[in-house]
Each structure stands twice: as structure tokens, then as C-alpha cells.
Amino acid sequence: MKFINRRVTPPVVIALLLATLPASLTEAQQPAPPKYAMLEFMKIEPGKRDDYIRMERELWMPIHRERIKAGMIKSWSLWNRRFPGGTSHEYDTILITTFEKFADVESSYPPEVFTRAHPKMSAEVRNARTVATRNMVRTEFVQLLDHTQPAASNAQPKYAYIGYMKHEPGKGYVNLEGKYWKPIHQDRVNRGILRSWALYQVRLPGGSNKEYSFFTIQLLDDFQHLETQYPTGIWEKVHPNVKQIDIDERTNAARKMVRTDLLTLVDQVR
Secondary structure, rough: OOOOOOOOOOOEEOOOOOOOOOOOOOOOOOOOOOOOEEEEEEEEOOOOHHHHHHHHHHHHHHHHHHHHHEEEEEOEEEEEEEOOOOOOOOOOOEEEEOOOOOHHOOOOOOOOHHHHHHHOOOHHHHHHHOOOOOEEEEEEEEEEEEOOOOOOOOOOOEEEEEEEEEEEEOOHHHHHHHHHHHHHHHHHHHOOOOOEEEEEEEEEEOOOOOOOOEEEEEEEHHHHHHOOOOOOOOOHOOOOOHHHHHHHHHHHEHHHHHEEEEEEEEEEEE
8 A cells, every 4th residue: 555645754843742742651651741842943053063962961951950840841852953954954953842831931941940050150151152052043832732642661762753734724634633644643653663643733923824833743763664654554454444545635635744854862851
């Protein structure tokens, strides 16, 4: 069986996402993923990748640990964009911070977290070291809409494949994902092909002219699973009474795949 131009994704974030999901213990023990996430798209200064990674680990990761201790965030992770590569792209890394409540985003950096993490460091020194290695390209605030039950594992996934979607209003895109594609992804999780799948909606920035309005994130353990995403017969097994070609056509009419990113996990705090 051949899939018709379906998901160049295994598919966000980012799970968004993406370390956006906590590590699994067992399916019964697995908590629900955080409901919200902030994605920060970063461009590293030329020749300063190692300095940038060191800066994040030494300066900001202790701060994020304090934020987690204070209950202000659920997790923080740093992802490197592996594909597409090259120096001409808009961003090189994506930082993903997850939250349980919408209101937590507004005051997630109280002054005391800086003092506890770096008692002798001034704001001026912190900011100077930060901007010396990277530029903030943009930020996006997203909401989790749906997800599979993650595979039981204590290890963190190595890859995240994000598919950015521009939906067509009135075509039932979200319903198609939940009704037809989520069960397919869950079967892939059950087979060990996929760690998890999640669907996110971009809440901020808003507007009808934004590049994409939703994205999907698939977390994977093995690079080779990008080649064998959909085993032969999986559709007939999961949806024996539904024609795949019909759902492919409805899906393609309901959304446009704007682009995809393949990310690799660099580090995280949770």
C-alpha cells in the first residue's frame, strides 16, 4: 500500500514538541502533556554554536530549573534544526518551554529565579552574554489540541519532526486529524515506530495572514523510522471500513503543508 503525499511529517514542537512531553514510565502512569508551550526560534551568530550551547547550559538552564521548582513552567528543552540545514535559514535552534496554565506565561520569570540561579550575576552581564551568541528571531505561543498515548520509556526521544500546517476554514482539519490520523499514529506508537504524536494550534501571534495556524510534532527514537513511517497494511488494520484515498483527499483539501523541520534534542530541564 502506498500513501498518497501524506505527511512529509513524522509529523510539533514542538510537544510540541516536541521534550515538550514528560518522560514516560508506563502508559497508566504517564501524565497528560502540558497544555501550552512557548517556542523561541533562535539564530546563532556565525562561528559561535559551541559558545551558544555552553551559554544555554551554564547560564539559562539553572534559571529554568528554578522556574520548574517554583511551579512556573513544566519543562524546557533545546532543539537543533538538522534539516533543512545551511546558513541561509531563518533560525538554527528552537527552545520549547511548556506550561500547564495559560496565565503562567505572563509572569514566568520572577526576579527571584535569577537570584537563586546566579546570586552574583547582574542582569547586564546575563544579557550581554546571551546576545553575544544568538538573536531571537521570533516567539510563538501554542496550545495542545490532541495527542497519542506516548510509548512507555524512561529515555528521551532523539528526534522531533514538525509539520507546519495552514488550514482551510470550514474543511474540518482538526476533526480529520483526531478521527482518522491520530489512530494511525497510535498504531505506529504501539509498533515502536513512533514515540508520540501531538497536534498544536498557534494561539499567538494570531491573524488570518500568518504562515501557519497548526503544527504536528512526532517524536522518534531512530532516524531510520523516517523512511518507514507507514507500514504496509496499517490503514486497513486501523480503518478497515474507510478508504484511505478518500481521507487523503479530504486532508489535502483541509490543510496545506507549509514546511517541515527535523530537530535533534540537545538538552533539557524537566
